[in-house]
Amino acid sequence: MSKKNYENLLSFSLEDLLLFVKKGDYVLERNEAKRARRSSSSASNSHSVKRRCHDTSQLLPSEMVEHLRKSIGSDGQMVHVEKIGARKGSYVEIPNELSDKSKSALKSIGINKLYSHQAESILASLSGKNVVVATMTSSGKSVCYNLPVLEALSHNLSSCALYLFPTKALAQDQLRALLTLTNGFDCGINIGVYDGDTSQKERTWLRENARLLITNPDMLHMAILPLHRQFSRILSNLSFVVIDEAHAYKGAFGCHTALILRRLRRLCSHVYGSDPSFVFCTATSSNPREHCMELANLSTLELIEKDGSPSSEKIFVLWNPVLPLRTELDKSEFGIDGRNASDKSLSPISEVSHLFAEMVQHGLRCIAFCKSRKLCELVLCYTREILEEVAPHLVNSICAYRAGYVSEDRRRIESEFFGGKLCGIAATNALELGIDVGHIDVTLHLGFPGSIASLWQQAGRSGRRERSSLAVYVAFEGPLDQYFMKFPQKLFCGPIECCHIDAQNQQVLEQHLVCAALEHPLSLLYDEKYFGSGLSKAINALKNRGYLTSNPSNDSLSKIWSYMGHEKRPSRSISIRAIEAERYIVIDKQLNETLEEIEESRAFFQVYEGAVYLHQGRTYLVKDLDLSRKIAYCEKAVMDYYTKTRDYTDIHIVGGKIAYPARVSKDQLPKTTAQANPCSVTTTWFGFRRIRRGSNQVLDTVDLSLPRYSYESQAVWISVPQSLKIIVEKKYSFRAGLHAACHAVLHVVPLYMRCNLSDLAPECPNPYDSRFFPERILLYDQHPGGTGVSKQIQPYFTELLHSALELLTCCHCSSDTGCPNCVQNLACQEYNELINKDAAIIIIKGVLDAEKTYFEGHSDSTPSC
Numbered sequence: 001m002s003k004k005n006y007e008n009l010l011s012f013s014l015e016d017l018l019l020f021v022k023k024g025d026y027v028l029e030r031n032e033a034k035r036a037r038r039s040s041s042s043a044s045n046s047h048s049v050k051r052r053c054h055d056t057s058q059l060l061p062s063e064m065v066e067h068l069r070k071s072i073g074s075d076g077q078m079v080h081v082e083k084i085g086a087r088k089g090s091y092v093e094i095p096n097e098l099s100d101k102s103k104s105a106l107k108s109i110g111i112n113k114l115y116s117h118q119a120e121s122i123l124a125s126l127s128g129k130n131v132v133v134a135t136m137t138s139s140g141k142s143v144c145y146n147l148p149v150l151e152a153l154s155h156n157l158s159s160c161a162l163y164l165f166p167t168k169a170l171a172q173d174q175l176r177a178l179l180t181l182t183n184g185f186d187c188g189i190n191i192g193v194y195d196g197d198t199s200q201k202e203r204t205w206l207r208e209n210a211r212l213l214i215t216n217p218d219m220l221h222m223a224i225l226p227l228h229r230q231f232s233r234i235l236s237n238l239s240f241v242v243i244d245e246a247h248a249y250k251g252a253f254g255c256h257t258a259l260i261l262r263r264l265r266r267l268c269s270h271v272y273g274s275d276p277s278f279v280f281c282t283a284t285s286s287n288p289r290e291h292c293m294e295l296a297n298l299s300t301l302e303l304i305e306k307d308g309s310p311s312s313e314k315i316f317v318l319w320n321p322v323l324p325l326r327t328e329l330d331k332s333e334f335g336i337d338g339r340n341a342s343d344k345s346l347s348p349i350s351e352v353s354h355l356f357a358e359m360v361q362h363g364l365r366c367i368a369f370c371k372s373r374k375l376c377e378l379v380l381c382y383t384r385e386i387l388e389e390v391a392p393h394l395v396n397s398i399c400a401y402r403a404g405y406v407s408e409d410r411r412r413i414e415s416e417f418f419g420g421k422l423c424g425i426a427a428t429n430a431l432e433l434g435i436d437v438g439h440i441d442v443t444l445h446l447g448f449p450g451s452i453a454s455l456w457q458q459a460g461r462s463g464r465r466e467r468s469s470l471a472v473y474v475a476f477e478g479p480l481d482q483y484f485m486k487f488p489q490k491l492f493c494g495p496i497e498c499c500h501i502d503a504q505n506q507q508v509l510e511q512h513l514v515c516a517a518l519e520h521p522l523s524l525l526y527d528e529k530y531f532g533s534g535l536s537k538a539i540n541a542l543k544n545r546g547y548l549t550s551n552p553s554n555d556s557l558s559k560i561w562s563y564m565g566h567e568k569r570p571s572r573s574i575s576i577r578a579i580e581a582e583r584y585i586v587i588d589k590q591l592n593e594t595l596e597e598i599e600e601s602r603a604f605f606q607v608y609e610g611a612v613y614l615h616q617g618r619t620y621l622v623k624d625l626d627l628s629r630k631i632a633y634c635e636k637a638v639m640d641y642y643t644k645t646r647d648y649t650d651i652h653i654v655g656g657k658i659a660y661p662a663r664v665s666k667d668q669l670p671k672t673t674a675q676a677n678p679c680s681v682t683t684t685w686f687g688f689r690r691i692r693r694g695s696n697q698v699l700d701t702v703d704l705s706l707p708r709y710s711y712e713s714q715a716v717w718i719s720v721p722q723s724l725k726i727i728v729e730k731k732y733s734f735r736a737g738l739h740a741a742c743h744a745v746l747h748v749v750p751l752y753m754r755c756n757l758s759d760l761a762p763e764c765p766n767p768y769d770s771r772f773f774p775e776r777i778l779l780y781d782q783h784p785g786g787t788g789v790s791k792q793i794q795p796y797f798t799e800l801l802h803s804a805l806e807l808l809t810c811c812h813c814s815s816d817t818g819c820p821n822c823v824q825n826l827a828c829q830e831y832n833e834l835i836n837k838d839a840a841i842i843i844i845k846g847v848l849d850a851e852k853t854y855f856e857g858h859s860d861s862t863p864s865c
């Protein structure tokens with residue numbers, strides 16, 4: 001890929017280039033295996049962290065860099081060290097506008113002066129302005145909303161506030177902070193968390209008594225707005241809405257939350273006569289003001305971004321594992337995955353594990369951020385193996401943390417980390433948002449987390465007090481990781497991404513209008529200011545589908561639209577996080593304890609009878625899978641093998657035409673015959689393999705009989721002419737070419753659209769499947785119901801093909817199976833098997849030629865879709 005294009009890639013959407021590992025990290029293992037095949041067996045540890053070092057002297061984070069330099073013997077892997085200097089705080093006196101009660105509350109938690117941004121935002125909020133505070137992690141943002149809210153609520157004894165947090169854990173964290181702040185004086189404000197974990201009794205009490213209600217968008221959507229009359233006291237007196245971690249509301253989740261907030265503001269105005277002020281807190285992004293204004297549909301918003309908090313020195317290391325090329329592939333040595341035991345020492349996973357062990361050994365509190373749940377478990381497993389040898393007393397001082405764990409386990413891990421019982425955690429981004437786990441010295445980052453903002457957010461978890469801190473970003477092979485290793489200044493000097501939401505998404509709008517109509521009848525005259533210009537079209541569509549009915553007025557503006565659908569609570573059928581409600585529970589049979597809950601669509605990749613399942617670095621054998629109750633029972637076991645499913649995924653287009661339709665984009669984009677259509681996605685699991693650990697030798701293959709998993713979604717696709725198939729098949733596998741082309745197109749999507757790449761998947765043919773495979777290049781939304789991404793990229797399809805072709809032709813890898821920089825994809829459902837870069841080049845070139853010829857012959861065709 002050319003430099004120019006990389007720059008485009010950066011400026012358009014770094015955030016969304018997360019190489020999402022859909023099926024745990026089997027895919028990743030497979031990719032690593034390929035790399036291991038290329039790596040020299042004599043690739044000793046001269047470039048790696050010196051293994052098995054028994055030195056456990058205490059070190060400061062700043063001393064660790066030198067220590068690592070010495071222990072690796074060369075700078076082979078440390079490709080860049082960035083020193084980010086300490087910053088002095090800018091303090092101001094606590095403003096006189098605050099009451100004595102507020103002042104003593106602050107003093108009671110050790111705050112005698114405010115950071116300048118805190119004073120600025122508190123005063124702006126107290127004067128009635130909407131405010132967004134966009135300062136660094138740990139810059140005291142919670143004071144910015146807690147103070148004005150407590151102040152306002154203690155002045156007006158009926159005033160209420162609503163706090164929204166994206167996770168339950170953050171809500172609990174905030175409750176603790178608020179109770180500490182208000183401890184010691186009677187402010188007459190009842191505070192409580194109203195979420196899925198709140199008992200019915202508590203809910204009733206809170207509805208009647210709470211003045212500061214802490215909740216999340218899901219509860220607001222499902223349990224507060226639909227039952228708003230039960231909350232009339234709170235809604236009539238609502239003076240503040242606080243939205244913390246506003247950067248979490250982007251993509252599909254952001255779009256849903258934006259509409260939920262519109263529903264809230266509309267009810268406040270139409271039914272309860274209130275007009276709350278908003279306070280947002282967000283991590284730094286390029287557009288905090290625009291993003292938050294769009295999120296809550298506000299016309300004015302004061303931006304506070306001049307950070308007055310002090311910060312200590314941070315050292316940021318870029319670490320690129322150096323892997324010399326292996327000359328020959330010895331299959332017997334490497335087994336099906338091409339990995340042997342020593343290869344473990346060559347992978348970024350093991351590099352992070354060695355670094356993790358090193359930090360813990362030297363008394364540094366550390367979080368190792370991993371991109372997926374399986375990576376977390378692997379890092380924990382490898383790190384424990386290392387510690388077992390060099391510092392066995394520390395083996396139990398580290399653990400894993402991820403969203404799938406039951407909430408009690410997560411709370412226990414958080415408090416053990418906070419209390420110092422644990423000194424290291426391998427975590428997914430579940431720990432990225434601001435749960436207070438105390439002081440952290442070091443953050444490790446296994447691969448680019450998907451956005452620069454996210455990397456900074458994770459790195460910001462360390463160095464929260466006066467002590468210096470260290471962040472080490474360990475790269476995978478892959479376009480973005482390698483790009484940052486080459487151009488570190490893009491990380492440290494480049495712009496941070498924007499947060500984007502599309503509150504006008506017609507599909508999401510219609511879903512929420514159904515809920516809004518049930519909450520209070522809709523009117524074009526009064527509601528367009530909340531729901532935008534798409535309201536009229538959406539109302540018509542809902543009327544035609546039998547959801548809405550109106551009074552007989554002829555004047556469309558004065559028509560009142562009421563809900564007449566069959567569902568009693570339509571909000572229940574809308575998944576605002578594109579997360580499935582159906583989950584499998586994994587239970588430790590001996591202890592009768594729940595280990596994890598897994599979304600239904602992913603469950604069979606991990607749990608089936610005979611599967612080896614990883615949890616907290618320990619191996620379990622799945623003994624029994626109760627399909628009707630969705631429970632997997634497993635027992636702890638020591639096994640010398642792991643298991644991998646054999647499966648395939650079919651995408652069936654519903655209503656799409658294979659023939660070339662005419663399509664001219666409104667935006668003067670090149671014409672394209674690509675179509676966006678509804679589709680059904682079906683995964684079939686037909687067996688699994690038992691594979692020996694270390695040698696990766698396949699021990700046996702076992703048949704599986706599991707129900708298929710199917711969901712409705714949306715796809716964007718372009719037909720590949722038959723004539724190309726004949727040309728390609730003279731030399732290559734046509735399927736392998738289509739597979740590679742799909743991957744290449746997926747890789748360039750972020751050039752044109754900001755989205756979570758994990759929302760999209762390419763069509764991947766199963767290498768062992770001899771059934772008909774459709775001749776097309778196809779991407780689909782990989783969440784049930786779809787997230788609208790396929791539809792949005794359809795007009796750009798010609799551009800996508802051009803960029804994909806450029807990506808393939810500019811990549812200098814010599815293998816016909818390509819590399820992670822061009823056609824290999826960590827998230828590939830078929831482990832990048834049956835893939836051919838040269839065939840993909842012929843296919844994409846051919847499709848572009850066919851497009852050109854088609855449109856030259858139909859120059860006056862009218863747009864039809």
Ligand SMILES: Nc1ncnc2c1ncn2[C@@H]1O[C@H](COP(=O)(O)OP(=O)(O)OP(=O)(O)O)[C@@H](O)[C@H]1O
Nearest residue numbers: 111112113114115136137138139140141142143434
């Ligand atoms: N003016 C101040 N002077 C001294 N300490 C302060 C001040 N304001 C806040 N703090 C302390 O700074 C720490 C971080 O505060 P807080 O958790 O509010 O930051 P944050 O910006 O919300 O963090 P995150 O980005 O992780 O959500 C807390 O321990 C808090 O008590």
